[in-house]
Structures are given as C-alpha cells and as structure tokens.
Amino acid sequence: MKIAIANDVAMAAEALRRVVASTSEHQVLWIARTGSEAVRMCAENRPDLVLMDLNMPELDGVEATRQIMEQSPCAILVVTGRPQDNVNQVFRALGAGALDVTATPMLQGKADGAVELLAKIKTMDKLIRHSGGSQAMLPRSASAPERREAKTTKLVAIGASTGGPLAVSKILAGWLPPPGCAIVVVQHIDENFAEHFAKWLGEQLEMPVRAIEHGDELAPGTVLIAKSNDHLVLDKDYRLGYDATPKDYAYRPSVDVFFRCVAQHWRGDAVGVLLTGMGRDGAEGLLEMRRAGHTxxxxDQASSAVYGMPRAAAELDAAQLILPLDKIGPMLRSTTGSRG
Structure with a gap:
C-alpha cells in the first residue's frame, strides 16, 4: 500500500516513516510538512492512505482532510499525539472524512505505538481492498436522572462509517423521541475511542447518550452507542451484546450484523438508517430489514462524505427512501414521532 505522511514535526514524521518502512507490504509515497502541502501532493500523487496529523501550519488536519476528500478522495487515518486530549478536533476530522484515529508512535520508546499503528494500517488496507480502492458514556447532564420507561416499542437503528459522527449528530439534533423509542448507533470506530464518541455526541444532543455494555437492555429515550471492536448483536429477548464472529469481517463493529439481528428478532416498529461511509457494510442488513417490513x-450521494455504504444500499434496492442528510432527521420525526 502506498502511504503518505502529513506531519510538520520532524521527529514524529520520522517515527511514522520508520513504522511504515518496517514492513514489506507498504511504502512511504511522500511526506508533507503542512496541511496545504498535503492537499497539493494528494492531487499530484494520490496515495492509498494518508497518516494525517491534526495540528499543522497553513491548514490544520481537519481542513486538510476536508479538502482532500473533496478534491482527491483517499483513505485518511488521523495519527496524532494523545487524541483523547483533542476530542472535538478528532471528531471534526472524522466528520470531514477521516476513517479512524490513533496515537503517534514514539521514535524512541515502547513498541506498542508502532504495533497499534501497523494494526490500524492493516485494517485500512482491508477496508480499501474490500471497497474496491480508495476512490470508490455518560448522559449530557450527570445530575439529571435518565428517564426510564416500561417498554420499548420503537427502534431506530443507525449505521455509519466515514463522516458518520457529524452525520449522526445532525440527524438527531434537537429531537426528543416519543415514549418507548430507543436509538442504537453502530459507528465504525475503534473501541478505545468509542466512549469519547458517546460523550461528544451527548454534548450535541438533547437526550442522554451512553455506550452499550454487554447484556444491556434497550433504553427508550436514550442513544446507545456500540463500543467494541466485536459486533453488536440483539437477541430474541431484546438484550444487547457483543460477538466476535464473523472474525474476518473488515468492518468492526459491523452494521450488517446489527441490522440483521433487528430484522430477525425485532417485532415492533423499526427504522433502519444507513449513513455515509466507505465500503458496503450495512447494505445487505438494511435489505433484510426492508424485507422484514421495517422502514x-x-x-444520498450529494450529502455523503463518502458514498460507499449508501450507494451499495441503493444498488440492492435496500432503501425505501434515499434522502439528503438534512431531510433524514425530519423523516425520523415524521415516522416515529416526537415527545411533547
């Protein structure tokens, strides 16, 4: 895989170069020292993957990611020092089209950082090949008690990948779902950052958001977030849990796996929503939901950061409705209702 590095710190860039060069499967295509240089070099010599820092001169990593995805789309992995200290910036980059995030390995230090980075690169490689190439937590207010309701009668299942965090926040913003309505989000994101995603999303919404623990029940009025690299499942008793199989599936957690569980086990009203993302995950599961009688x-393509997963759903005729992002939220309210 041809890998580019965008990092203005010489030591960090060299650490990344050495990690990539330590394997025979990958090569360093180029190194950019500014965000604008990364945008230009992507246009001139597009890599398979960019290792993108967040803080750079001229253009930061968020804006560089946005411009690259608009002008020369390719896979982008945010690699930055202590990403947990830059949560807002990380999710802006993910919203702009970056696929995932990891910490920058040290030039001299433990090998853990290098091992984790190589594991991420391996996952990116699988995603890119599976997609046909690069082109192709806690409630908002801890003091406020969570509203508990006796029975879940409606379920909104949302799947997303590249660009998903911002897309999810936009369709759920300002909505208080009706009694009995639970919302589950399966976003492709590493388990080490899932709790941060839940916390960040909770700051954007008017309803509580929390990560799902194995064995949890559906919680009406709460947004539940998949938090494991294993796949989120729903059983016939409506209990949520995690399952490692299929082990060789590149998309983790898989939207397909959860959508299929909804199609097989859920007997109330349900809406399946497939948002922006690279690849085909979620399309077949959405089709099963449609065949089971769910909305x-x-x-749509114009509002997607990457039109991969929704395109696959459209090709399978899995989606009854193909809508721009700003119309999906109103459609959810129309389909399931609102509180008050």
Missing amino acids: TIAQ
Missing part, C-alpha cells in the same frame, strides 16, 4: 433510509 429503511439511506443517505
């Missing part, structure tokens, strides 16, 4: 929605 299915896919994001």
